[in-house]
Amino acid sequence: MATMTLVQAIHDALALEMERDPRVVLLGEDIGRNGGVFRATEGLWERFGPERVIDTPLAEAGIVGMAIGMSLNGLRPVAEIQFADFIFPAFEQIVSELAKFRYRSAGQFIAPVVIRTPSGGGIKGGHYHSQSPEAYFIHTAGLKVAMPSTPADAKGLLAAAMRDPDPVIFFEPKALYRTAKGEVPEGDFTVPLGKARTVRAGEDVSLITYGATVHVAEEAAALAQEEGIGVDLLDLRTLWPLDIEAVVRSVERTGRAVVLHEAPRTCGFGAELVALIQEKAFLHLKAPVARVTGFDTPFPYALEKLYIPDARRVLDAIRAAVSF
Amino acid sequence: MELPLLVALRDDGSVDPDLDPKFDAETLRLLFRKMVFLRALDEKALHLQRSGRIGFYIGAAGQEAAESGSGFALQPGDWLFPSYRDQGVALLHGYPLSALVAQLFGNSADATKGRQMPNHWCDRSARVVSVSSPVATQLPQSVGAAYAAKLRGEKNAFIAYFGDGGSSTGEFHVAMNFAGVFSTPNVFFCSNNQYAISVPVSKQTASGSIAAKAAAYGIQGVRVDGNDVLAVYRVTRDALERARAGCGSTLVEAITYRMGAHSTSDDPARYRSGEEVEAWRRKDPIARFAGHLRRLGLLDEAAEEAAAVEAREEIRRAVAACESAPPVPPESLVEDVYAEMPWHLSEQREWIRKTAGS
Numbered sequence: 286m287a288t289m290t291l292v293q294a295i296h297d298a299l300a301l302e303m304e305r306d307p308r309v310v311l312l313g314e315d316i317g318r319n320g321g322v323f324r325a326t327e328g329l330w331e332r333f334g335p336e337r338v339i340d341t342p343l344a345e346a347g348i349v350g351m352a353i354g355m356s357l358n359g360l361r362p363v364a365e366i367q368f369a370d371f372i373f374p375a376f377e378q379i380v381s382e383l384a385k386f387r388y389r390s391a392g393q394f395i396a397p398v399v400i401r402t403p404s405g406g407g408i409k410g411g412h413y414h415s416q417s418p419e420a421y422f423i424h425t426a427g428l429k430v431a432m433p434s435t436p437a438d439a440k441g442l443l444a445a446a447m448r449d450p451d452p453v454i455f456f457e458p459k460a461l462y463r464t465a466k467g468e469v470p471e472g473d474f475t476v477p478l479g480k481a482r483t484v485r486a487g488e489d490v491s492l493i494t495y496g497a498t499v500h501v502a503e504e505a506a507a508l509a510q511e512e513g514i515g516v517d518l519l520d521l522r523t524l525w526p527l528d529i530e531a532v533v534r535s536v537e538r539t540g541r542a543v544v545l546h547e548a549p550r551t552c553g554f555g556a557e558l559v560a561l562i563q564e565k566a567f568l569h570l571k572a573p574v575a576r577v578t579g580f581d582t583p584f585p586y587a588l589e590k591l592y593i594p595d596a597r598r599v600l601d602a603i604r605a606a607v608s609f
Numbered sequence: 610m611e612l613p614l615l616v617a618l619r620d621d622g623s624v625d626p627d628l629d630p631k632f633d634a635e636t637l638r639l640l641f642r643k644m645v646f647l648r649a650l651d652e653k654a655l656h657l658q659r660s661g662r663i664g665f666y667i668g669a670a671g672q673e674a675a676e677s678g679s680g681f682a683l684q685p686g687d688w689l690f691p692s693y694r695d696q697g698v699a700l701l702h703g704y705p706l707s708a709l710v711a712q713l714f715g716n717s718a719d720a721t722k723g724r725q726m727p728n729h730w731c732d733r734s735a736r737v738v739s740v741s742s743p744v745a746t747q748l749p750q751s752v753g754a755a756y757a758a759k760l761r762g763e764k765n766a767f768i769a770y771f772g773d774g775g776s777s778t779g780e781f782h783v784a785m786n787f788a789g790v791f792s793t794p795n796v797f798f799c800s801n802n803q804y805a806i807s808v809p810v811s812k813q814t815a816s817g818s819i820a821a822k823a824a825a826y827g828i829q830g831v832r833v834d835g836n837d838v839l840a841v842y843r844v845t846r847d848a849l850e851r852a853r854a855g856c857g858s859t860l861v862e863a864i865t866y867r868m869g870a871h872s873t874s875d876d877p878a879r880y881r882s883g884e885e886v887e888a889w890r891r892k893d894p895i896a897r898f899a900g901h902l903r904r905l906g907l908l909d910e911a912a913e914e915a916a917a918v919e920a921r922e923e924i925r926r927a928v929a930a931c932e933s934a935p936p937v938p939p940e941s942l943v944e945d946v947y948a949e950m951p952w953h954l955s956e957q958r959e960w961i962r963k964t965a966g967s
């Protein structure tokens with residue numbers, strides 16, 4: 286075990302996979318000499334050379350389109366989109382192409398591309414350095430979507446994504462890059478895609494979240510505990526395909542659920558979670574399933590703190606669920 | 610294809626008569642003060658950021674000739690589609706300093722309600738369109754705005770700014786192509802400051818120049834020494850006049866250098882050498898223009914110093930006027946999403962009123 290920050294764990298996974306598998310190439314803006322604007326690829330350009338750590342021209346559609354082509358012809362590309370907010374020029378390549386290659390060719394062509402991209406707020410980045418666009422990609426059949434909340438999961442999930450036969454959109458909560466520190470297994474290590482993690486067990490209410498808000502949820506759960514409310518806290522880790530069993534198991538036990546994310550409320554992933562919970566655990570429910578989310582506005586600059594759900598908002602929802 | 614680099618202020622101190630805008634003494638001095646002002650604004654804003662009084666800043670030191678020379682050529686009816694680094698052009702186009710500074714603080718003095726990061730301002734009355742972070746999105750928009758003017762028979766020009774990195778985007782291609790096809794009154798001003806964050810322009814394009822690309826779209830392309838304020842003024846003025854006269858669009862590439870960091874989040878020492886920066890420092894556009902004015906007897910040390918002092922004082926006053934304005938009210942979060950607030954945002958506003966700040 287080594288103590289790492291989340292961004293160091295990402296770096297560790299990239300370096301190990303590049304070492305292990307010569308087919309792995311990285312491409313993106315400023316990832317070479319500069320080591321990425323968040324330093325996730327620091328030193329890799331020097332170590333693996335500019336042919337495997339590729340600084341591209343400024344064009345996300347080019348980055349993803351090129352990655353798709355590389356993957357069709359035997360490479361294992363990891364594309365970095367500098368901020369998730371800048372993924373939209375590549376939306377066409379992701380939604381129309383990357384997601385559909387396997388299906389439209391009935392498995393003849395597969396595109397196992399990983400797209401890494403920092404998402405979420407917390408750095409005073411305003412509209413375009415803060416968004417959480419995961420729902421668009423979950424909505425698109427053929428894509429896997431993951432988002433770690435701890436350094437160990439960041440390393441293990443990214444390594445698993447890089448070995449997965451399907452395309453994975455890998456969101457990295459940028460607010461955690463340096464604030465989340467933890468023990469990370471050294472050397473080869475994967476965390477399977479599609480498996481949630483129970484952060485703490487409790488009997489009264491299920492709290493389901495992922496990414497940066499896992500830490501908000503932990504804070505809220507600790508406060509709830511002081512009031513005698515036991516929170517069963519689930520970190521989804523992989524958003525899609527969802528670990529539905531873990532969700533249902535938890536809600537069947539507690540009969541109450543709060544889903545939490547930073548992304549906007551309307552058509553956010555929380556809406557899907559609520560629908561699934563009521564479809565699969567309706568008879569166990571003792572209260573309506575609550576959502577705690579960002580607002581249905583563009584991500585603000587000055588009012589960032591108001592926008593991002595905090596422990597108090599989560600605690601309010603927990604209290605409402607148990608006292609329903 | 611090689612396009613010549615247009616230079617007005619020659620190394621030997623003379624001015625190319627074909628490119629000389631023939632400004633009178635007062636105008637030359639004014640132009641100089643505008644450049645000095647921009648440098649002072651950068652210094653102040655970087656200081657505000659370092660001392661934690663504003664969150665972020667994007668400076669343009671080294672690009673004052675490109676900014677001021679081109680901005681000076683705009684007429685009030687023209688539209689500006691800026692990038693996040695073009696505060697210099699915006700100020701010359703009538704965006705008030707007080708508003709620009711208030712936007713940096715993002716408090717209730719900010720006309721845009723603290724919605725965006727610093728450097729992402731706008732001013733409808735000055736025809737300065739709202740700045741976005743995504744690179745080059747403004748380019749096709751400027752073509753549409755130009756088309757609207759053309760449709761109504763108005764004789765304004767539409768200038769859009771972007772960087773060398775922006776020339777790699779799909780939007781760049783789309784904008785040049787549409788402008789060519791629809792023969793719109795556009796000027797696309799590329800500040801080629803040699804870098805897109807860490808990526809040198811040699812990795813953006815294998816083409817000899819960005820301006821050369823214009824030919825493929827059937828529009829005019831010009832390459833100008835971007836550290837030569839007189840040459841920048843001339844080529845921009847000519848391009849704007851062609852646009853207003855209905856003669857179509859121009860792609861201007863101004864060759865310049867970003868002397869500072871990409872933004873306050875960037876450390877340029879990671880990707881470029883001190884010698885390179887030093888070599889460009891010797892081509893500092895302000896020093897170059899100052900040398901020209903001194904040779905003409907229009908500037909002395911005292912006047913130069915006075916210009917800087919005056920600029921710092923004006924900026925200091927602007928900061929003092931807005932820095933301690935109260936924060937934006939929490940419920941403004943849900944305003945301006947739609948023309949009329951739908952039910953779900955009314956609910957969210959209600960929630961904010963009940964809980965925020967309590």
Ligand SMILES: Cc1ncc(C[n+]2csc(CCOP(=O)(O)OP(=O)(O)O)c2C)c(N)n1
Binds near residue numbers: 742
């Ligand atoms: C579409 C998009 N991708 C990535 C970014 C992140 N980013 C911000 S500025 C920048 C470099 C822009 O360089 P250039 O266009 O040359 O303009 P400059 O900043 O040098 O003025 C990058 C990559 C962005 N803002 N937009």
